[in-house]
Amino acid sequence: MEKPKCLSCGEPLSGRIDKKFCSDYCRSTYNNRLNSESRKIVRNVNNKLKKNYRILQSINTDQKTKTTRDKLLEKGFNFTYFTNLYTTKSGRVYYFIYDQGYLPLEDDYYALVKRD
Numbered sequence: 001m002e003k004p005k006c007l008s009c010g011e012p013l014s015g016r017i018d019k020k021f022c023s024d025y026c027r028s029t030y031n032n033r034l035n036s037e038s039r040k041i042v043r044n045v046n047n048k049l050k051k052n053y054r055i056l057q058s059i060n061t062d063q064k065t066k067t068t069r070d071k072l073l074e075k076g077f078n079f080t081y082f083t084n085l086y087t088t089k090s091g092r093v094y095y096f097i098y099d100q101g102y103l104p105l106e107d108d109y110y111a112l113v114k115r116d
Contacts, residue, residue: 048081049097056100060112069108 003012004019008026013019021027055075059067072079079095086094086101094101096115103111 045081048078049083052077052081053097053100056097056102056112060100060114063114065112066105067110067112069110072102072110 003014005012006022006026007020008030009022011022013022021030055072055077058075059065059071082095082097084096086096088094092103094103094113099115101113101115103113105111
């Protein structure tokens with residue numbers, strides 16, 4: 001009967017019958033390789049969210065302020081990425097990145113707010 005082989009390096013395994021890896025290193029390498037693509041997507045989205053958050057935080061030093069779309073874009077803000085929406089009773093929609101939010105106003109202006 002042929003011995004089972006390590007799923008990472010292909011070396012023959014000895015020991016328990018249900019063993020899949022020859023070492024912790026091979027197990028870790030195998031799982032890192034298996035999950036690398038999904039982690040890359042999550043890492044990229046998180047980086048964009050963090051960048052948006054830092055931009056809002058740098059402009060909105062008080063609890064409320066107003067800015068233009070051009071100023072946000074100039075700093076590299078990406079309007080596609082936000083963590084949640086908040087709709088007021090009057091129907092206005094705030095876009096939030098964690099506790100920093102923005103509300104589109106007229107003439108490409110935005111109200112920036114910080115939620116407590």
